[in-house]
Amino acid sequence: MAVFVQERKSKIWHWRRDCSSYPQTADIALITPQHPATGSLCDECRKKDEVEKRNNKRAEV
Numbered sequence: 001m002a003v004f005v006q007e008r009k010s011k012i013w014h015w016r017r018d019c020s021s022y023p024q025t026a027d028i029a030l031i032t033p034q035h036p037a038t039g040s041l042c043d044e045c046r047k048k049d050e051v052e053k054r055n056n057k058r059a060e061v
């Protein structure tokens with residue numbers, strides 16, 4: 001289960017620790033286990049999710 005963290009400066013939500021922009025602990029403003037209703041989602045986290053989903057599908061077939 002992903003945990004969403006919002007970076008203090010950018011206000012962007014990240015949820016993948018392998019994201020190159022994932023904030024340092026000191027730079028995290030908010031943490032929530034739920035999909036955030038406001039704010040921008042990180043493009044890199046989203047792309048990594050898509051790649052992972054694609055790989056999982058391939059593995060199931």
Ligand SMILES: [Zn+2]
Nearest residue numbers: 014019042045
């Ligand atoms: Zn990210």
